[in-house]
Amino acid sequence: MKIKQISVFIENMSGRLYDVTDLLGKNNINIRALSLADTSDFGILRLIVNEPEKAYDLLKSHEFTVGRTDVIAVEVPDVPGGLSGVLKVLGDSNVNVEYMYAFVEMSGDCAVMIFRFDETDKAVEVLNKAGFTTLKGEKIYGL
Amino acid sequence: MIWNDEFETLPSEALEALQLKRLKNIVEKVYATVPFYKSKFKEFGVTPDDIKSLADLKKLPFTTKQDLRDNYPFGMFAVPKEQVVRIHASSGTTGKPTVVGYTKRDIGHWAEIMARTFSAAGIKKGDVLQNAYGYGLFTGGLGAHYGAELIGASVIPISGGNSKKQIMIMNDFGTTAVSCTPSYALNLYEVAQEEGINLKDLPVKVGVFGAEPWTDKMRREIENKWNIDALDIYGLSEVTGPGVAFECLEEKNGLHVNEDHFIVEVIDPDTGEVKPYGEEGELVFTTITKEAIPIIRYRTRDISRILKQPCVCGRTFARIEKVTGRTDDMLIIRGVNVFPSQIESIIMETKGTLPHYQLIVDRVNNLDTLEIWIEVAEEFFSDEIKVLQEFAKTLEKNFKDIIGITAKVKLVEPKTLERSAGKAQRVIDKRKK
Numbered sequence: 001m002k003i004k005q006i007s008v009f010i011e012n013m014s015g016r017l018y019d020v021t022d023l024l025g026k027n028n029i030n031i032r033a034l035s036l037a038d039t040s041d042f043g044i045l046r047l048i049v050n051e052p053e054k055a056y057d058l059l060k061s062h063e064f065t066v067g068r069t070d071v072i073a074v075e076v077p078d079v080p081g082g083l084s085g086v087l088k089v090l091g092d093s094n095v096n097v098e099y100m101y102a103f104v105e106m107s108g109d110c111a112v113m114i115f116r117f118d119e120t121d122k123a124v125e126v127l128n129k130a131g132f133t134t135l136k137g138e139k140i141y142g143l
Numbered sequence: 144m145i146w147n148d149e150f151e152t153l154p155s156e157a158l159e160a161l162q163l164k165r166l167k168n169i170v171e172k173v174y175a176t177v178p179f180y181k182s183k184f185k186e187f188g189v190t191p192d193d194i195k196s197l198a199d200l201k202k203l204p205f206t207t208k209q210d211l212r213d214n215y216p217f218g219m220f221a222v223p224k225e226q227v228v229r230i231h232a233s234s235g236t237t238g239k240p241t242v243v244g245y246t247k248r249d250i251g252h253w254a255e256i257m258a259r260t261f262s263a264a265g266i267k268k269g270d271v272l273q274n275a276y277g278y279g280l281f282t283g284g285l286g287a288h289y290g291a292e293l294i295g296a297s298v299i300p301i302s303g304g305n306s307k308k309q310i311m312i313m314n315d316f317g318t319t320a321v322s323c324t325p326s327y328a329l330n331l332y333e334v335a336q337e338e339g340i341n342l343k344d345l346p347v348k349v350g351v352f353g354a355e356p357w358t359d360k361m362r363r364e365i366e367n368k369w370n371i372d373a374l375d376i377y378g379l380s381e382v383t384g385p386g387v388a389f390e391c392l393e394e395k396n397g398l399h400v401n402e403d404h405f406i407v408e409v410i411d412p413d414t415g416e417v418k419p420y421g422e423e424g425e426l427v428f429t430t431i432t433k434e435a436i437p438i439i440r441y442r443t444r445d446i447s448r449i450l451k452q453p454c455v456c457g458r459t460f461a462r463i464e465k466v467t468g469r470t471d472d473m474l475i476i477r478g479v480n481v482f483p484s485q486i487e488s489i490i491m492e493t494k495g496t497l498p499h500y501q502l503i504v505d506r507v508n509n510l511d512t513l514e515i516w517i518e519v520a521e522e523f524f525s526d527e528i529k530v531l532q533e534f535a536k537t538l539e540k541n542f543k544d545i546i547g548i549t550a551k552v553k554l555v556e557p558k559t560l561e562r563s564a565g566k567a568q569r570v571i572d573k574r575k576k
Contacts, residue, residue, distance in 0.1 A: 005526065007524075007525075007526035009519045009524055009531075009554075009556060010556065011554075011555055011556050011559075016556075037528045038528075039528060039532065041553055041554060042519075042531070042554050042555075044525075044526060044527075044528055044531075046526055060521075063556075063557050063558045064556070064557070065519045065520065065521055065524045065556065065557050066521065066524075067521065067524050067525065067526050069526045098527055099527070116526065116527075
């Protein structure tokens, strides 16, 4: 149940985030979730969009450095301790979280978190075994 | 393939005898016809009669780029202007360009040495040579053109730039050989990729690259990306243009100097003393067949050494080691001598590939600073910050360990650094006011 995340290299310059979002917007690509990791010189913008392949080609053709990564979208019970429950299962199985960020929309009663693992397959297995739902790409892109 | 068996394989005694005869002749000629040489020789207390052996060459004064500028435009010409059939000029980044002229015979010799160069790269009649050196005042384009035509190759005089068209023509015309600057070869690879063309699928088998210093690592990168043999060529307009020295396909190690037309020396750039064979120093050339602008002991600023060992290709001409730096490219950063080529090697070694980069040298609070800007290509981009930071840190550590200076690596977006169809601008020195 992997989903495609697009990552974009951007220098810390005013207007660069705008350039990316403006380009996607003008081409009818909807951003479903995003996170920005930054250092003093540069940042990496990670995006979940409704049309990952189109977004990838589009950004590439506009001379951005773009990457594609498999990430996992997990339904997290929207109650106190919901996220720690997920993390506990992962920790117990020694699965490392590289980074994570939250999805804006709910999936039914659950919040949705995007996770990037170093061992993606193992993570999916552990989560599913513990009864957590990992969402399919089609569902996430359209949420 | 040897183009001119008679001269390219001359035994050394015969070659030296020929050089001496031609040297005496040229020294007499410049003394008689170029006021600059006459007064310079007098100043040094030498006359043409003092040249009795090749070793006497070192008695003669050097000629520098400044001398050519001072005699702008035609003061160095040794023939009446009506005998000059071509005039080229070098790109003067500061002030006036340096002007060089050619008689009909000079043009013939130039074509001959370029024919030798292309032959040594295995290019022959029937080959399609895409010549992407710039045509115009720059000697690269026309110099290569005449040599390739003399061989009988089909020349595409596309000149530099217009990379998409270059790729289209390469694909459609069945180009088998290319000539351009090495940095442009890498640029073309990028463009081909964007156009969805794999250069490895094309019939191109060899490239003759020059006009800027490049490293063996860069050679391997070009060879792998294009699946061709990449050969180095050396020349400078003051000493004719491209074709002064060339690599052979057999060795790819050192460039054979066309010694029947040029005498090469290596000197200590500080003292002017001639260095023994094998030692590193500044290349100095004397032209011994040129008519329009013969040049005596021209200081090239290029750093190399002379290799006298015989070559498997059978040519008897001495070789010069691949030029990887220039005395005036050398950066002195906090007292440490740094050649851009060293930095390039370190980037290549760290990453296994050569991204576009630029060195920014500045002075902050009286302290020299070096920043290395590197474009983040998709090959080594990552969605994880730590991977990119690790790359920058490793590079900084390698610079410190190998060169001994602290540099800051800055990762920048693609196409941020200036691209050129001609020479890559690798260094921006903001200390120069």
